[in-house]
Every structure is written in structure tokens, then in C-alpha cells.
Amino acid sequence: MPGSDVPWLGRRIREERVRQGISLRGLAREVGVSASMVSQIETSKTQPSVSTLYAITSALGISIEDLFTAPPAADGGTGVADGSGPAGAVQAGAGAPGAVAVRREAGAGGGAPATVLEALGSMRGARLGPLVRPDDRRVLTLDSGVTWEMLGELPRRTVDFLRITYPPGGTSSSNGGLMRHPGCEYGFVLSGELILTLGFDEIHLRAGDSVSFESTTPHRYRNEGSEPAVGIWFVLEREH
Numbered sequence: 001m002p003g004s005d006v007p008w009l010g011r012r013i014r015e016e017r018v019r020q021g022i023s024l025r026g027l028a029r030e031v032g033v034s035a036s037m038v039s040q041i042e043t044s045k046t047q048p049s050v051s052t053l054y055a056i057t058s059a060l061g062i063s064i065e066d067l068f069t070a071p072p073a074a075d076g077g078t079g080v081a082d083g084s085g086p087a088g089a090v091q092a093g094a095g096a097p098g099a100v101a102v103r104r105e106a107g108a109g110g111g112a113p114a115t116v117l118e119a120l121g122s123m124r125g126a127r128l129g130p131l132v133r134p135d136d137r138r139v140l141t142l143d144s145g146v147t148w149e150m151l152g153e154l155p156r157r158t159v160d161f162l163r164i165t166y167p168p169g170g171t172s173s174s175n176g177g178l179m180r181h182p183g184c185e186y187g188f189v190l191s192g193e194l195i196l197t198l199g200f201d202e203i204h205l206r207a208g209d210s211v212s213f214e215s216t217t218p219h220r221y222r223n224e225g226s227e228p229a230v231g232i233w234f235v236l237e238r239e240h
Contacts, residue, residue, distance in 0.1 A: 006140050007044070012067050014042040016060050030059040049143040050172035051179030051220070058181050063237050064160045068128075068138045068150050128153035137163070144170045151232070158183075160235040166194060166223040178218035183237040186212040192229030195222050205229075 017027050024042075028035040033052060040046040041056075048056065057064060128138065129152040140148040149163040164187075166172075173179060178197060187210060194205040197220045198213060205211060213219070215235065223229045 006068060006138050008070055009047075009067055009140060010042040010044040012069075013056060013060070016062055016066075017042075020060065022060070027056070027059060031055040047141060047143050049174045050146055051177060052173075053142060054179050054181040063158050064148075064235065065150075065153055065158070065237075068140065068153070127155055143174050146170045146172065158237040160233070160237065162233045162235065164231050164233050166192075166221060166229040168223055168226055168228065170229075171220070171222040173220050176220075178220045180218050181215050181237075183215045183235060184213065185215050185236070186210070186234045187231050188233075189229065189231040192223065192227050193225045194229045194231070195224060196220070197222075205231075 017024070022030075024038055025035045028038045031038065031052065032055065037046070037052075038056075041048050041052075053064070053067075057067070128136075128150055132150075132152055137149040137151065139150075142148070145167040147165045148160075149165075151161045151163055153161070187205075189205045189207050189209050191207050193207075196203040196205055196211060197218075199217050199219070203211065
């Protein structure tokens with residue numbers, strides 16, 4: 001798989017919950033899962049489903065983008081470079097679980113950026129791009145093997161630009177429930193097939209099909225085919 005896994009998902013959720021003074025049981029109650037499940041997600045012993053992750057971010061008032069960004073390092077520095085892409089790509093580190101290694105490949109001698117792309121990529125703030133190579137993507141691996149790959153990110157923009165993969169049998173909700181979250185989403189299927197349950201309707205999506213709808217409409221994705229379903233998704237998250 002291209003890109004690098006995001007090992008700090010659980011840590012970011014826990015830090016935000018504690019910062020807001022929400023108890024483990026309180027968040028579990030709000031999300032509709034057990035406190036044990038939230039604890040396992042926070043300690044990276046299990047991965048949330050798509051629907052559970054959206055429920056958590058909605059309850060905490062944070063965006064999916066926030067979870068793709070590394071938390072501050074223990075020494076007070078940041079877990080990622082100021083820019084992203086070739087000048088500051090995030091990679092999963094070796095050693096202890098959850099370790100993060102930061103690859104910094106600034107211009108020769110570490111001097112001023114040599115190109116416009118390099119200069120844009122080094123701007124302060126959460127940014128991924130403007131050019132993102134496959135090896136520079138940040139990847140979230142969720143329950144049932146669903147993966148989200150961040151294709152680009154601009155600071156202070158609540159838009160998730162994602163390459164989404166549902167393996168055979170993959171689903172956005174492991175318990176079969178429908179999810180809803182603020183905003184709207186636009187999707188385009190590159191390969192494979194997906195079944196979208198949207199309200200009371202079931203829509204069979206094939207390669208070349210596109211879909212757009214308000215994310216407050218209860219919905220669920222699942223792949224009942226024999227090959228991975230891959231698509232490009234834009235999820236516009238409304239401000240809380």
C-alpha cells in the first residue's frame with residue numbers, strides 16, 4: 001500500500017477527550033458504544049469503523065483532518081514537519097508502537113526552497129501538498145480493512161480529500177447500522193463495486209459512477225464483491 005499508516009489515531013482521540021473534560025463513559029454514551037470499545041480505540045488495540053469514527057469526531061467537535069495530523073511530540077516539538085509532501089512527509093516509525101518518524105528532505109544543504117512547490121509545501125500550518133506522491137500519503141486503516149488515504153490538505157479548510165478502499169467484505173459499519181455526520185460528500189468510484197444504503201434506498205455503485213448527498217442523511221457503504229472497491233471522495237465538514 002502506498003503511503004504511511006497514521007499510528008496516533010487513538011492518542012489524538014484520547015488527548016481531545018481529556019482536554020474537553022469528557023469521561024471515557026461519557027464519550028462512549030454519546031457515540032453509542034461501550035466504554036471498553038472507546039478504551040481499546042484510544043490505546044490502539046482496535047480500529048474504529050467508519051461510522052464509529054465519524055460519531056467520535058462529531059461528539060468531540062473535531063474534523064477527520066485533525067486525526068491525520070500528528071500530535072505534539074513529548075519534547076514540546078511537533079510530530080510532523082511544518083510542511084508536508086517531499087519536504088516533510090510523515091512515516092510510521094520503527095520501534096515502539098505508535099512511534100512516529102519524520103522524514104525531512106529540504107533542498108540541498110537545508111537552505112531556502114529551490115522551487116515554488118517546495119516553498120508552498122514548507123508553509124506553516126497543517127498542509128499536505130501541493131504535490132503529494134503515493135509514498136507521501138497519510139493512511140488511516142479502519143475496521144474491516146477499510147483505508148482512507150489523505151490526498152491533500154489545506155490549513156483551516158474543513159474538506160477531506162480522500163482515496164478510499166473497501167476490501168471485499170469491507171463495510172463502513174461493522175454492526176450494520178447507518179451513520180450520519182455534518183456536511184456533505186461527493187464520491188467517484190474508480191474500480192470495483194460498492195453498495196450505498198442512503199436513507200431507505202440502496203444504490204449499486206460501479207466503476208465510473210459518482211454520488212453526492214448531504215451526510216446528515218443516514219447512510220452506509222459495503223463491498224459485497226470479490227475485488228476491492230476504490231474511489232475518490234470529497235467530504236465537506238461543516239463548522240461546529
